[in-house]
Structures are given as structure tokens and as C-alpha cells.
Amino acid sequence: MRYISFGDEPTISPDDFFMNEALKEAKEALAEDEIPIGAVVVWNGRIIGRGHNLTERLNDVSAHAEMQALTAAANSMGGKYLRDCTLYVTMEPCVMCAGACYWFQLSRIVFGAYDVKLGFGRLNQKVTHPKTIITGGIRENECAELVKDFFRTKRGK
């Protein structure tokens, strides 16, 4: 695996780097009092789509981070499919988002925290595209803590 170096900063893997970008999106959601989940779509080492959860602002329960990032990426590519692209998302995608990834024919999905209850991994059949490679658990704790803290604060209110 290739690594990216940023001068004095410690060298990090591309997956860590791009998950950090997804985490930045999640923090934007948090600042807007949305469930803090963020996503970026990467093509050829470049971010071509970003998104975070907007279910409250758009009053739309389907406005998940992944849906925002995927449609932004498809717009930026000017094409329908995202065949050579990787989706980085801080939380394991739900069934809807995994189903969307099928249609976009992503080459890879990388997620942070596992979602045992609502994540697509609970299904015992593959719902993403047959060619899509899945990696879970990248910066898992940071991704999970962000959401746990959000709900802890909400309950504490």
C-alpha cells in the first residue's frame, strides 16, 4: 500500500487520509446538529464528491451522507457510473445506501464504524455490485465516538 506524506506530519495511509476527510464532513454535520456521518468519493486519488447527513435540514430521511456524496461525485464525473471510485464513509452504509452503491457500480466501499443494527452487513446476501470490494473499521473508534457522543448529548438535554 502506498502512503502519503505531509512534511512534518506522520505518514498516513490513503485510507486513513480519506477517512479523515469523511470525518471532516461528519463534523460539519455535527456543527449543523445533524447525526454526524460524513462521506467522500475518491477517484484517482482525488476527492470528486463530498457529503454529510442532511436529514434534518432537508427534512428528508433519505438524505444520507452517502447519497449526497455519490450524486455529487456522479455530477462531477459527468457520467452515470462511479466504476473506478471509492466511497469513504464514517459509518457502515444502510441498506438504501448500499443499494445505491450497487447502481453506481463503485469499485470499493470503505467505512469507519460498524452499524450492527442497520448496516448492510447484517444481510446475508450481497447487495452491492459483485465487483465492489468492502473494507470496514478504518478509524473505527473516532467514527463511532462522534455518533455516540451526539446521542449521549441529545439524551442528556
Place this chain on the structure above:
Amino acid sequence: MRYISFGDEPTISPDDFFMNEALKEAKEALAEDEIPIGAVVVWNGRIIGRGHNLTERLNDVSAHAEMQALTAAANSMGGKYLRDCTLYVTMEPCVMCAGACYWFQLSRIVFGAYDVKLGFGRLNQKVTHPKTIITGGIRENECAELVKDFFRTKRGK
């Protein structure tokens, strides 16, 4: 089951009536050279959201009829959930759309043609909301023929 009467027209069931409305949407898609799939969302006997497949026009593989109709209905309701609503769609929803139906907490999904390959019914786990009732096969032949004809014509070109 209650029936709707329209003067001289033969009496039809509400499911037939609203599937006919979904079929009208599918025909709008056809007129725009889109895969002819249409959907309506019904609340309290009233259509509160309509949509048809727009994947070509929007250059977005996730712009399915259901997604259009669901977000239109949620907008019209001014609320996040569609708890007392029924989605009528001419084709069995895919995994993405069934996953979206989970989030919208629809009370019922009625579809026309079965989609053995890509429909959510192929999954052996329930992905829609536990409270959502599913009915398939309403005006099945008309719904199926519309799509079959579309692809026959495409292949013949």
C-alpha cells in the same frame, strides 16, 4: 375492500385505481425515453407525491421513480415520515428503494410487476420497516409489458 366508482366506468378497486396513476407516470417516463417505471404515494385516499424514472435526464442512476415520489410526498406532508402512506409503483422496488421505504416508515408498498433479478423480494431478510405491508402483482401484466416493450424497441434499434 372499498371500491371507487366513476359514473359510467366500471368500478375498480383503490389498488387498481392508484396503480393506474403509477402507470400514467411510467408512460411519462416512456415519452421521455426513460425506462418506463412510475410511482405515486397515497395518503388518506389522496395522491401526495408522484414520480417517474429520471435516470437518463438527471444522469443519476439513483433517480428511480420511487425516490422521486417518496421525496415529493415527504415534502408535501412537511414531515419526515410517511407512516400512514402507501407507495404504488409499477415495478418491484430495488434494494435501494426498499431501503428508502424503511426510513420513510411507509405503512404499505404495492407494486405491479415482479423483478426477480433486482427486486428486494429476492432477499431472504426483511429490509423494509417491520410495520410495512407488501402487496405485489397489481396490474402486473400492463406494468411488465411497458418495460419489456421498451427494451424490445431499444434492442430493435
